[in-house]
Amino acid sequence: MIINPQESKKRSIEEDFQPVLVRVSSTSSSYIDNYIHINKNQFKIGRKPDNDKVLLHVLISRNHCILQQDKNNGNWLVTNLSSTDTLLNEKSIERNKSEVIKEGDILQLSLSDSFRYRFTLNKTNLESTKCRRLESNDFELNTVLHKRRLFVESQENQRKNLETQLCAKQEEQEQLKQELQRLLQDQKITKTHNEELNSEIIQLQKKIELGNSIELELQEKYRNLLSKLENERVKYEQKLEEEKQKWQKALQETKQEKEKLEMSMVEQMEEWRKELERAKQEEWQQKIENLLQEEKNVQIKLQNEKQLLEEKLIEMGKTLEEREQAKQRNDIKDCVAEDVKNINTVQKIAIEVIDLTAGVDDTQLNLDNCKNDVVLNKVNDIMDEQLTCSICSELFITxxxxxxxxxxxxxxxxxxxxxxxxxxxxxxxxxxxxxxxxxxxxxxxxxxxxxxxxxxxxxxxxxxxxxxxxxxxxxxxxxxx
Structure with a gap:
């Protein structure tokens, strides 16, 4: 897929596109994220916990790099903060230096191919919808939890107040009973019928009876309150469970949408990779065919020149024969000089024929060398793909x-x-x-x-x-x- 830099620049300025780093490494790994969503204008990546994206790996520095958007033109910049290598399109970025990164560029966070990412711009409509849905569900859930907390607190306050009243009334009744017991003991000790003491006893007994009735009423109220609180608690639990199920359903839908988006992005990246490989293969195939055609044209040209020189050589041979006949007719003096010239010319033509033959051989040798280079490049590619350690990305050592x-x-x-x-x-x-x-x-x-x-x-x-x-x-x- 061919990406226009101007279009990518325009899309990066628009608000409905969000930059994403999509992992393009051929090695699969469960502890490396395949997608890094850049949701801030200044996005930090590193091993330190306070980074926006934390990559827990020994090849990643504590503060590795920063991706930030230029406010003037909307371009995205990548700044290398690491002492190790950070590559942009196979070129190393100097430490504390910034480079412009465009859609389709390859950002490699270390020398290992496991951290190769493609910088892309994706629409944020789906993601914003999901975020709003999650935020609304979170707000509803928090509201329900807050109401439940307030309800439980009010219930607990009512219960404590009524329980306090009941305990106070029970203590008061206990004191009255103790006072009545003391008066009765005094009456037994004195063995007299004191009217004042009798009246106090009667009044105290009335108070105890009244307190008992009040205590029974409070106990009844306490039981009713506990029953009421239990019923209300059950209702709130049911409501909370319903809200929880709604929230889980929304979360499940959001996860499914995320999985669909990730699958579509993976398919799109796979198509980009196949198209890129196909374009590279076609380009190399075209270069090899052009080189072979040029070599064939040179060979044909040299063969034609060789044929022309051989024809000239035959003509000069005939001329020499004619001169030989002229010599036999006693024209020796006039033909000697011409014979010398013809001999020199023949020698020069022979030398040219030899040089052309050598040129044809050299051309064939260059063609063979070209084929050997192609084979050698294929062998090197096989070594890089099959004989490389997936941990250190180097050729196997032991x-x-x-x-x-x-x-x-x-x-x-x-x-x-x-x-x-x-x-x-x-x-x-x-x-x-x-x-x-x-x-x-x-x-x-x-x-x-x-x-x-x-x-x-x-x-x-x-x-x-x-x-x-x-x-x-x-x-x-x-x-x-």
Whole structure:
């Protein structure tokens, strides 16, 4: 798919388009997000928890990069904050430098292909609708929860007030009973019929009877209140359950819409990838055909020139024969000079024929070299795709095959096992690891085609891993001691 930069610039300025980073890596991974929605004008990415997008991986810096929109022209800029490499369209971005990123550009957050993302602009109509729906549902749910809290608090206050009154009345009745008991004991001790004491006893008994009736009424009110509160609580629970089901249904619909959107985006990215690969293949095929056609044209031209020179050589031979006959007619003096010239001319023509023949051979040799280069490029592509560790993205160093048939560098898989004892690719439990000598021998043979700089880089990587392995062994020994 061909993307017009001007159209992408216009769409980035409009408010109904939201930038999204879509992962385009060929390696599947469950712990790396396939989509990063940039929902702010200044969006931070890194391993630190306060970033807008947190990527928990050792290849990602704490503060890795910032994506921000220019207020003047609406263009999006990417700023590299990491000490490691951040690539934009296969070109490294200097630290603390900003580059313009357009729709369709490839942003790679490290040297590993696992963090390759395509910068795209998607319509935000569906997402805004979903956000509004979620916000409204959240508001309704929060409102219901707030009402329920207030209702429970009011119920609890009513119950506590009535319970306080009932407890106070019970304490008052208990005091009156104790007072009555004391008066009755005084009456027994004195053994007299004191009218004042009798009246106090009668009044106190009336108060106790009245308090008992009031206590019964309060107990009845308390029971009725508890029953009423229980009924109201059940109703509120039912209402809350209904609201909860509505919210869950809306959330499920939102998840389904999100899954559909992700599926459509994945299909669109797959179409873009296929079209890009098809365009690259057609371009290379066209270049090879043009080169072969040019070589054929050169060969035909050289063959034609060679044929013309051979015809001239035949004509000069005939002329020499005629001159020879002239010599026999005693025209030796006049023909000697011409014979010398003709001989020189013949020698020059012969030399040209030899040079042309050599040119044809050189052309054929160049054509063979071109075919060899194409084959070599295919072999290099196979090495990059099939003989590369998915953890470090380098050619295998001490290739080790797991029980699930996936192969990694020995150092990389040892470092991985310290965190998780599962295959990084298929998540199968690691039971056995086997050294793959065939892969190592094949890589050693193919390393002869690398440039000196690539060989030096690989040797440095091998030395570095060897040192780290020794350090790890020493640490294990010290721990065991």
């Amino acid at each position: 290739a080790t095959t797991l029980n699930c048939t996936h192969t990694f560098c020995r150092y990389c898989i040892d470092s991985w096992i310290k965190r998780r004892k599962e295959c990084p690719n298929c998540r199968t439990m690691i039971i056995s690891m086997t050294r793959s000598l065939v892969v190592d021998n094949f890589i050693d043979k193919m390393l002869e085609t690398l440039t000196p700089e690539q060989m030096q880089k690989r040797n440095q990587l091998i030395e570095q891993r060897t040192k780290l392995s020794r350090v790890n062994v020493k640490r294990k020994v010290t721990r065991t001691r």
